[in-house]
Amino acid sequence: MPRIYISYTADDYDVSKKLADCLRDDGAEIWIHNATLEINGDLPNVLKRAIDSCDAFLLIISKPTINSDCVELEYQTALKLKKKIVPCLLADTKQKFMLHNFACLNFYNFEQGYEDLLVTLNIKEGEIDNTTFATNHDQIIKPVLISPKFRYKPKKLSDNDVIEMLKINNFFEKNKNKIGNGFNNQFELCKISHHKIILDHNSGLIWQQDGSAKSMIFKQAKFWIEELNRIEYANYHDWRLPTLEEAMSLMKKEQKNDELFIDPLFDQTQKGIWTSDLTQNESLVWVVFFNYGSCYVNCLDVNNYIRAVRSGGLAQD
Numbered sequence: 001m002p003r004i005y006i007s008y009t010a011d012d013y014d015v016s017k018k019l020a021d022c023l024r025d026d027g028a029e030i031w032i033h034n035a036t037l038e039i040n041g042d043l044p045n046v047l048k049r050a051i052d053s054c055d056a057f058l059l060i061i062s063k064p065t066i067n068s069d070c071v072e073l074e075y076q077t078a079l080k081l082k083k084k085i086v087p088c089l090l091a092d093t094k095q096k097f098m099l100h101n102f103a104c105l106n107f108y109n110f111e112q113g114y115e116d117l118l119v120t121l122n123i124k125e126g127e128i129d130n131t132t133f134a135t136n137h138d139q140i141i142k143p144v145l146i147s148p149k150f151r152y153k154p155k156k157l158s159d160n161d162v163i164e165m166l167k168i169n170n171f172f173e174k175n176k177n178k179i180g181n182g183f184n185n186q187f188e189l190c191k192i193s194h195h196k197i198i199l200d201h202n203s204g205l206i207w208q209q210d211g212s213a214k215s216m217i218f219k220q221a222k223f224w225i226e227e228l229n230r231i232e233y234a235n236y237h238d239w240r241l242p243t244l245e246e247a248m249s250l251m252k253k254e255q256k257n258d259e260l261f262i263d264p265l266f267d268q269t270q271k272g273i274w275t276s277d278l279t280q281n282e283s284l285v286w287v288v289f290f291n292y293g294s295c296y297v298n299c300l301d302v303n304n305y306i307r308a309v310r311s312g313g314l315a316q317d
Helices: 010-025 045-053 063-067 069-080 110-120 159-169 218-230 244-248
Strands: 003-007 029-031 056-061 084-089 187-192 195-200 205-208 272-278 284-289 294-299
Touching: 003 010, 003 045, 003 069, 010 029, 010 056, 010 063, 010 110, 045 069, 056 069, 069 084, 084 110, 159 244, 244 272, 244 284, 244 294
Parallel strands: 003 029, 003 056, 056 084
Antiparallel strands: 187 195, 195 205, 272 284, 284 294
16 A cells, blocks of 8 residues: 655645545555644755655645645645645635646545545555646646756856757757657646646646737847746746757757747747856857747847746656
């Protein structure tokens, strides 16, 4: 039988304890803490060890969950440890947690939710009920955690570095790697708080569907990203400029979007976007041009568009 960790807020103690008792009755080993924890920038080691030792991580989602630092840290720890995460929804809340990589179980009706949970945890054979919670794009995503495939930290790159990177990743670039086939994206368009984002399930990245309406110099681009995070665009506050690798993962081998080398799901305005990667002497910045099917360097004081990206809270070393 599986060993299961239950993450919850004090407001949801009663339903969480009921869930724990039911699972124990069905033979599962449960780890659930009964104390209110003070979080000072780190998760207590005892909880980290407990999460690490468990086979599955149940995330109890309700409105109070949104403001729980403890649950947030437990969830991020489970992500980093690549645990099987099963969100159990008590209420339809803001999408603070990156739930699009997981099937979410609807616990509006406890009995039905519990039956679906037993199937999900392989404690009981059967099929998930059709009332299983779907995200606002009305599609159930298989509960598989996908780690980001590309470098997310900025780096100083020479021409040779870029050519090597393009070849290693088989990225198409009209001048530097014309034989590249491009990355096999698996895009999904979603809408969160009136903002359109695009999930790439194969890279683990989340993109703005559009981006900046106007082009701007590199310094202004950084301020624009800061403002995006200040307003919590699509309920997230960790947007950033993409690295060259990440941006080139969007490049298609053929013109698909109003003669742009990018999937038609994306807005057509952002023909050339800033990346976070500089040249060796830091005087130039690498830019990806979807209108030309290429990438090359620009001066800091020329104008380019922005398409922000985030990694969905998944860690990468």
